[in-house]
Amino acid sequence: MGMKLVLDLDACQGYANCLIESPGLFDLDDRTDKAVLLDETPAEDRRAEAEAAVRGCPARAISLESS
Amino acid sequence: MRRIAVVGGSLAGVHAAEALREHGFDGDVTLISAENELPYDRPPLSKEALLNGMPMERLSLRAPEWYEDNAVTTRLGNAAVRLDTARRTVLLDDGTTVAYDGLVIATGSRARRLSSTENAPPVQILRSIEDSLRLRERLRPGQHLVLIGAGFIGLEIAATARQLGLDVTIVEVGRVPLGRALGDEVGAWFRALHARNGVEIVCTCTVEAIERLGEGAVLTLSNGRVFNADVVVAGIGASPVTEWLDGSGVQTTDGVVCRSDLSTSVPGVAAAGDVARWYNPLFDEEIRVEHWTNAVEQGRRAAHTLLGHGEAFSAVPYFWTDQYDARMRFVGRASAASEVVVKESGDDRLVALYGRDDRIRGAVCVNAPRELVRYRTAIRDQVRWGDVTETPSAIGG
Numbered sequence: 001m002g003m004k005l006v007l008d009l010d011a012c013q014g015y016a017n018c019l020i021e022s023p024g025l026f027d028l029d030d031r032t033d034k035a036v037l038l039d040e041t042p043a044e045d046r047r048a049e050a051e052a053a054v055r056g057c058p059a060r061a062i063s064l065e066s067s
Numbered sequence: 068m069r070r071i072a073v074v075g076g077s078l079a080g081v082h083a084a085e086a087l088r089e090h091g092f093d094g095d096v097t098l099i100s101a102e103n104e105l106p107y108d109r110p111p112l113s114k115e116a117l118l119n120g121m122p123m124e125r126l127s128l129r130a131p132e133w134y135e136d137n138a139v140t141t142r143l144g145n146a147a148v149r150l151d152t153a154r155r156t157v158l159l160d161d162g163t164t165v166a167y168d169g170l171v172i173a174t175g176s177r178a179r180r181l182s183s184t185e186n187a188p189p190v191q192i193l194r195s196i197e198d199s200l201r202l203r204e205r206l207r208p209g210q211h212l213v214l215i216g217a218g219f220i221g222l223e224i225a226a227t228a229r230q231l232g233l234d235v236t237i238v239e240v241g242r243v244p245l246g247r248a249l250g251d252e253v254g255a256w257f258r259a260l261h262a263r264n265g266v267e268i269v270c271t272c273t274v275e276a277i278e279r280l281g282e283g284a285v286l287t288l289s290n291g292r293v294f295n296a297d298v299v300v301a302g303i304g305a306s307p308v309t310e311w312l313d314g315s316g317v318q319t320t321d322g323v324v325c326r327s328d329l330s331t332s333v334p335g336v337a338a339a340g341d342v343a344r345w346y347n348p349l350f351d352e353e354i355r356v357e358h359w360t361n362a363v364e365q366g367r368r369a370a371h372t373l374l375g376h377g378e379a380f381s382a383v384p385y386f387w388t389d390q391y392d393a394r395m396r397f398v399g400r401a402s403a404a405s406e407v408v409v410k411e412s413g414d415d416r417l418v419a420l421y422g423r424d425d426r427i428r429g430a431v432c433v434n435a436p437r438e439l440v441r442y443r444t445a446i447r448d449q450v451r452w453g454d455v456t457e458t459p460s461a462i463g464g
Contacts, residue, residue, distance in 0.1 A: 016396065016436040017360070020385060023440045055082070055363055058110060 004067035005050055007037045011061035021056040022049035041067055068168040068335075069094040071373060072157055074147045075173030075308075076100020078108070078359060079340030081128045082366030083171045084139045090374050096139045097165055099157065101146035101174075104196060105131060110359060112199040113223040114389060118230055120203065126196065147174065150315035152333045169373040172312070172323055172331070172338040173366060176305035176357055181215065181274075188279040191300045193220055205298045208232030213286060213296035217244030217268050219388050221302035222257060225266050226390040236296075237261070237268040238288060244268055249397070250407045253419050253431050257390075263414070264391050305357060307342045320344065322355040328377035329369045337372045339365035349381045349447070350400050350428065358386045383446050396436065398443040399429030408456045411435070422452035 005025065014033040018026040025046065027036045042050055054062045071087060073080045076098055084096050100106065107126040115121055124130075134141055142159065149158040156164040178192040191202055202224075206212065212228045214221040217239035225235045241247060243254030244261070258268050269288065276287040283297040307322040318324040318332040322344035329337045329345055340362035344355040361384055368380045386397045392415065401407075404421035411418040418438050421429035426449050430442035445455050 014394070015387065016394070016439070017385075017387075019436055020396070020398070020440055020443060023444075028436050055367075056360055058108065058359060 002041055002044065002067045003047060003050060004041055004065045005037055005039070005053075006063045006065060007035055008061045008063075009034055011059050013059040013061070015058055017056040017058065018053040018062060021052040022046070025050060025053060035061070068092075068373070070097070070167050071095070071169040071171065072097045072099060072165050072167035073171040073173060074099045074157060074311075075171075075175055075340070075342070076102055076104075076106040076141070076143065077173050077175045077340055077362065078106070078128060079175070079362040079366035079369070080171065080173035081106045082363050083173060083339055083370040084137065085129075086367040086370035087374070088137045088139075090371065090376070092370075092374060094168075096137075097142060097167075098134075098139050099142045099145060099147055099159065099165060101144070101160075102195060103144040105129070105134070105141065105143070107196060109194070110387075112196065113193055113220055114227060116196075116199050117193075117203055117206070117224065117227045123196075147311045150312055150317065152316050152336065155335070168335060170336045171366070171369050171373065172317070172336065172342060173340050173362075173369075174308040174311070174342050175362075176307045176341040178220075178305050179301075179303050181277075181301050181303070188277065188282075188284045188299065190215070190277065191298070193224060193300060193302065194305070202298075202300065206231050206233055207297075210234070210297035211236070211283075211295060212298045212300065213238065213284075213294075215274055215299065215301040216303040217241070217257075217270075218248070218302050218304065219245070221300070222261065222390055223388060224300060224302065225261060226264065229264050229266060229391075233298075235266045236294070237266060238272055238274055238286075239268055239270045240273050242270055244270075247402070249401050249419075249431060250404070250421070252407050252409050253417070256412060256417050256419075256433075260391065260393055260414075305341070307344075307355065309342060324353075327379035327381070328372045329365060329380055330372050330377060335373070337369035339369035343369075345380060347381055348379055349383065349449070350403075352400075352403065354384075354400070356384045358384055360385045383443055385443070393433050394436075395431065395433045396439045397429065397431050398439060399427070399446040401429040401431070404428055406452065410438075410456075420455060422456070425452045426450070427452055427455045 145159040178194040214237045246254040273289045309319045323338040325345035341357045406422040417433035419431045432439040
C-alpha cells in the first residue's frame with residue numbers, strides 16, 4: 001500500500017513550510033504564492049519527509065492518505 | 068508506564084500527546100492547560116486573527132473530537148503549580164493532583180510585562196487568544212498605537228495596525244529593530260520596510276514615563292519626546308514558565324535544562340518547546356528556541372524519549388514572520404554569528420547569511436523561499452562559509 005499526498009489549495013496560505021520540510025515533494029507557485037505538489041504518490045522511502053510536511057503546515061492544508 | 072501527563076496545552080503538548088498514541092502507547096494521557104480553551108495556534112494572533120478575526124474552530128490545533136478519539140483527557144483552566152517528582156504527582160491550582168509515571172513539560176513561555184507604576188494605564192501584551200481579542204477591540208482607524216519593543220511581535224502588530232488604518236509608532240531600545248535577533252544589517256532592512264509603510268521606529272530609546280490620559284496614555288521617551296497614545300502594547304520578549312518546577316529537582320536555568328534527547332535531570336520527565344533548553348549538536352551550543360516548528364518536533368521527540376526511544380534532537384531551527392507583503396523566513400542561528408553577509412537586498416526581497424567558525428549557521432530570506440531551502444540544507448550539512456558566500460545566490464525561476 002502506497003501513500004498519497006493531498007494538498008488543499010483553498011487552505012494553503014503560502015507559508016512555504018512544506019517546501020522547507022520536503023523540497024523534493026513541494027514547490028511554491030511564484031504567481032499565486034501557493035504550494036505546488038510535485039509528487040502526489042511519493043515512494044515509501046520518502047514517508048518521513050511527507051509526514052514532516054503534513055505536520056509542518058500551520059494551515060493544515062496537507063494530508064497523507066493510503067493509496 | 069501506564070500514565071503520562073503532558074503539562075501545557077500548547078503546540079508542543081498536543082504533538083507530544085499525538086506522538087504517544089502514534090507510538091502505540093495505550094495508557095492514560097492527560098493534557099493539563101492553564102488556559103480555558105482547547106490548545107490553539109498562536110502565530111495568527113498578531114496577524115490574521117487580529118486583522119479579520121478568526122473563529123476558534125480555525126485557531127484550534129485539533130478538533131474537540133480528536134481528544135475523544137485519541138483518549139486524551141484534558142484538564143483545561145488548571146495551571147500546574149507544583150511538581151512532586153518523588154510521589155510523581157502534579158498539583159493543580161484547584162487543589163487536585165494528577166498522578167503520572169511519565170511527564171512531558173510543555174508549559175511554554177509568557178510575555179514579559181513592563182514594570183508598571185501605580186497610575187500607569189494598562190499596557191497590553193499579546194500572547195493569548197484573550198489578549199488578541201482585547202487588542203482587536205481597541206484597534207480603531209485613526210487612533211495612535213504605540214508599541215514598546217521592535218521585536219517580531221511588535222513589528223507584526225504594527226503591520227496589522229497599519230492595515231487597520233491606525234497611526235503607529237514603535238519605541239525600541241536597540242539601534243535597529245530585531246537587532247539582537249538578526250543583527251544591524253537585517254534590522255535596518257526591516258526599519259526601512261516599516262518606514263515605507265508609514266511606521267516610525269524610534270530607536271536607541273526607552274519609555275521613561277507613561278501617564279494615563281482618558282482611555283489612552285501620555286508617553287515620555289528618554290530622548291525627551293512626549294506624545295499621546297490611544298493604545299499601548301509592550302512586546303518585550305517572553306520568559307519560560309518554570310516557577311511550578313521550583314523544588315521539584317527538575318533543573319532549570321532560563322528554561323528546563325535537557326539532555327540532547329530532551330530528557331531532564333529527573334527520570335521519567337522530558338521537556339519540549341519554548342520551555343526546553345537543550346544541547347543542539349549541530350550548533351555545538353545549549354539553546355532554547357521559541358519557534359512553532361521547534362515546538363511540533365520537540366513535542367514528538369520528548370514523547371519518544373519517554374517511551375524509551377530517545378535520540379538527540381538536532382534540528383535546524385526555522386522561523387517565519389509575515390509583515391505587509393514581506394514574508395520572512397529564517398533558518399539556523401544568528402545570535403552567535405561572527406559574520407553577516409547580505410547577498411541580495413531590495414525593497415521586496417532580502418537574502419542575508421550568518422556565519423561562525425568558517426561555517427554557515429543561519430539565513431534570512433524575505434520573499435525568497437527557494438533560497439531558504441538551499442541554505443537550510445547548507446546549514447544542516449555544515450557547509451563552509453566561503454563556499455556559500457562566494458557563490459552567486461541567483462536561482463533561476
